[in-house]
Amino acid sequence: xxxxxxxxxxxxxxxxxxxxxxxxxxxxxxxxxxxxxxxxxxxxxxxxxxxxxxxxxxxxxxxxxxxxxxxxxxxxxxxxxxxxxxxxxxxxxxxxxxxxxxxxxxxxxxxxxxxxxxxxxxxxxxxxxxxxxxxxxxxxxxxxxxxxxxxxxxxxxxxxxxxxxxxxxxxxxxxxxxxxxxxxxxxxxxxxxxxxxxxxxxxxxxxxxxxxxxxxxxxxxxxxxxxxxxxxxxxxxxxxxxxxxxxxxxxxxxxxxxxxxxxxxxxxxxxxxxxxxxxxxxxxxxxxxxxxxxxxxxxxxxxxxxxxxxxxxxxxxxxxxxxxxxxxxxxxxxxxxxxxxxxxxxxxxxxxxxxxxxxxxxxxxxxxxxxxxxxxxxxxxxxxxxxxxxxxxxxxxxxxxxxxxxxxxxxxxxxxxxxxxxxxxxxxxxxxxxxxxxxxxxxxxxxxxxxxxxxxxxxxxxxxxxxxxxxxxxxxxxxxxxxxxxxxxxxxxxxxxxxxxxxxxxxxxxxxxxxxxxxxxxxxxxxxxxxxxxxxxxxxxxxxxxxxxxxxxxxxxxxxxxxxxxxxxxxxxxxxxxxxxxxxxxxxxxxxxxxxxxxxxxxxxxxxxx
Numbered sequence: 001x002x003x004x005x006x007x008x009x010x011x012x013x014x015x016x017x018x019x020x021x022x023x024x025x026x027x028x029x030x031x032x033x034x035x036x037x038x039x040x041x042x043x044x045x046x047x048x049x050x051x052x053x054x055x056x057x058x059x060x061x062x063x064x065x066x067x068x069x070x071x072x073x074x075x076x077x078x079x080x081x082x083x084x085x086x087x088x089x090x091x092x093x094x095x096x097x098x099x100x101x102x103x104x105x106x107x108x109x110x111x112x113x114x115x116x117x118x119x120x121x122x123x124x125x126x127x128x129x130x131x132x133x134x135x136x137x138x139x140x141x142x143x144x145x146x147x148x149x150x151x152x153x154x155x156x157x158x159x160x161x162x163x164x165x166x167x168x169x170x171x172x173x174x175x176x177x178x179x180x181x182x183x184x185x186x187x188x189x190x191x192x193x194x195x196x197x198x199x200x201x202x203x204x205x206x207x208x209x210x211x212x213x214x215x216x217x218x219x220x221x222x223x224x225x226x227x228x229x230x231x232x233x234x235x236x237x238x239x240x241x242x243x244x245x246x247x248x249x250x251x252x253x254x255x256x257x258x259x260x261x262x263x264x265x266x267x268x269x270x271x272x273x274x275x276x277x278x279x280x281x282x283x284x285x286x287x288x289x290x291x292x293x294x295x296x297x298x299x300x301x302x303x304x305x306x307x308x309x310x311x312x313x314x315x316x317x318x319x320x321x322x323x324x325x326x327x328x329x330x331x332x333x334x335x336x337x338x339x340x341x342x343x344x345x346x347x348x349x350x351x352x353x354x355x356x357x358x359x360x361x362x363x364x365x366x367x368x369x370x371x372x373x374x375x376x377x378x379x380x381x382x383x384x385x386x387x388x389x390x391x392x393x394x395x396x397x398x399x400x401x402x403x404x405x406x407x408x409x410x411x412x413x414x415x416x417x418x419x420x421x422x423x424x425x426x427x428x429x430x431x432x433x434x435x436x437x438x439x440x441x442x443x444x445x446x447x448x449x450x451x452x453x454x455x456x457x458x459x460x461x462x463x464x465x466x467x468x469x470x471x472x473x474x475x476x477x478x479x480x481x482x483x484x485x486x487x488x489x490x491x492x493x494x495x496x497x498x499x500x501x502x503x504x505x506x507x508x509x510x511x512x513x514x515x516x517x518x519x520x521x522x523x524x525x526x527x528x529x530x531x532x533x534x535x536x537x538x539x540x541x542x543x544x545x546x547x548x549x550x551x552x553x554x555x556x557x558x559x560x561x562x563x564x565x566x567x568x569x570x571x572x573x574x575x576x577x578x579x580x581x582x583x584x585x586x587x588x589x590x591x592x593x594x595x596x597x598x599x600x601x602x603x604x605x606x607x608x609x610x
Contacts, residue, residue, distance in 0.1 A: 012115075016119055016123075017099065017103050020102045020127070021102065023127060024102075025135070027133070027361045028091070029091050029137065029367060030135045030367065032370050033090060034370065035370075036316075040398075041056070041068050041395045042072050042076055042138055043080070043090055044057060044058065047080045048065070049070070049073055049074060050081055054073075056395065058398040058404055059406050059419075064219040067221070069172070069173045069175070069176060069212065070173060071140075071173030072140040072175065076093065076138065090138045094138045098134065102125075104150060105121075106118060106122045108152060108323065109122055109323070109327065111156060112327065116342040119342075120346040121326050121327065123345075124345055124348050124349040127350075127352075127353060128257050128322065129357050130253070130318060130319065131322070132357055133360060140174055140175040141320050143175075147178065148181055151164065151171065154167075155188060164205075165204025168201070169206070170208070172209060177320065180302030183298060186201055188295050229311070232311040232441055239309065242311065243309050246310065248270070251274055251276075252266065252273050254273045254276055255269040255272035255273025256269040256273070258273075259272060259355075260355060261355045262355045262356050282332040283327075283328040283334075284301070297328065300328060311435050312432075326345075370400050371467065372400070373400075376397070378462055379401045379471065380402055383423065385402065387422045388419070388423070389401070389406075390408040390419070390423070391407075391408050392408050397425055405425075406421055409442075409445040423472060423474065424453065424471070428468050429447060459473045461473045
């Protein structure tokens with residue numbers, strides 16, 4: 001039996017997919033749900049879809065969700081229906097999408113290369129350390145790649161143009177970064193000299209996107225991508241330098257994920273990445289895209305152009321282009337012969353396995369624990385369920401803390417009070433992935449937040465040095481005035497108050513006093529033993545008790561219950577007809593009035609148990 005006979009068997013694709021799925025299962029999960037924050041947004045949106053709406057359900061007022069396209073949340077809805085509140089169900093569902101990508105990559109490679117090269121190319125994709133770190137990650141890159149591979153496969157089999165247009169819009173709604181797929185597919189029909197199917201494809205693809213634009217406009221918002229581009233895109237020479245930086249980071253990442261050893265040094269990663277990029281460019285040249293049209297090559301070129309001038313760069317951006325880059329590099333290796341090209345791809349797949357892929361497979365449990373687990377535990381133990389928080393990663397924090405959250409910034413206390421936030425959860429300013437670095441508008445805004453949190457009315461009530469987090473309570477002006485009065489009463493002793501009273505009584509005494517005696521009387525009052533005598537028993541205790549009562553923080557009532565996180569708040573009892581009895585510092589709604597009544601004698605927040 002020759003070595004090519006197993007490749008020809010019908011069971012080989014299934015065995016290959018099962019083996020690659022087993023390797024990816026060992027790396028499960030790539031990280032805990034919410035580490036990238038966008039995955040937490042997708043989970044909350046998927047839960048809201050089950051209730052016939054599209055909202056996050058964790059913020060005051062429960063506004064419409066306008067900054068997350070509904071494609072991937074709709075695909076996550078089955079996982080939300082099956083798993084409920086358990087987050088592991090979403091991660092397993094994401095792993096199944098990754099296995100689907102392995103199967104689609106094999107089918108797409110086998111249509112363009114011999115079986116040996118197709119198998120080796122699929123292994124290069126599935127065993128890449130970058131792909132292994134996406135195992136079980138509920139982000140949109142993997143389903144977007146599955147949509148791209150499926151559409152390119154069906155184009156080869158004569159997919160109708162209207163169906164191709166709808167597929168294009170679905171890929172865009174899953175992830176707007178699928179925009180380069182539009183010129184690739186429409187150019188396919190134009191290359192075949194079919195202008196009418198090309199126009200039909202464009203119209204069918206534009207209708208769902210325009211419907212999403214109308215939904216966003218109905219909520220008084222704009223498309224997030226256009227708004228962010230208008231805010232953060234540089235001009236002139238800065239735009240070219242940003243494009244060069246983005247391309248350099250992409251090339252270095254590709255080289256780093258292919259090294260036979262684990263390294264973050266810029267030199268080896270950039271050198272190997274440049275070698276692979278040159279090979280991919282040679283392969284695209286050998287394909288002669290205009291003469292022998294290949295939609296995957298056009299998608300790859302348009303995607304590189306888009307991400308070069310996009311003002312962000314994350315490692316996950318490379319995932320959606322990795323199979324097409326491997327195919328382009330194989331076209332260059334093909335000049336060495338089919339067998340040698342397949343062997344070179346196999347060496348490429350196995351080279352990072354020992355030093356990079358195996359450590360990822362062993363450390364899956366370490367990545368499943370949230371970074372702020374201790375802080376979330378303190379919030380659950382020391383705050384009420386209706387207390388609202390503000391944080392930079394508010395969706396992730398709402399899932400794990402079980403409290404209502406709003407985005408931060410805004411950092412001004414007035415804006416936070418309008419949004420009914422009582423606390424601010426702060427962590428160090430992270431790398432937001434912007435190619436502009438510290439000039440990024442949101443990075444500057446978070447730095448401004450950091451400075452304002454050190455000033456009134458923000459009061460630190462919890463800090464964690466290991467997790468580098470802090471929780472600040474937001475005090476209003478009336479509470480600050482009470483605290484200042486309490487501090488004054490504490491500093492002003494009973495003795496000085498008694499001295500003032502006795503001095504006034506002496507001045508207005510009916511006994512005639514000469515000028516000389518007045519001086520002696522005042523001197524005697526200052527040296528009187530009555531001014532230094534001990535006060536009555538219990539006076540100081542009553543003053544301290546009064547100071548504690550005046551400095552007790554008053555928490556605002558919050559009408560939206562975070563239970564279920566995305567579900568409607570539970571029904572509450574109706575407001576009584578007469579004035580409420582003062583039984584406990586609780587809040588209750590008055591149906592029809594739209595107001596919330598709150599007892600002012602709220603309890604002081606408990607101290608940390610740790």
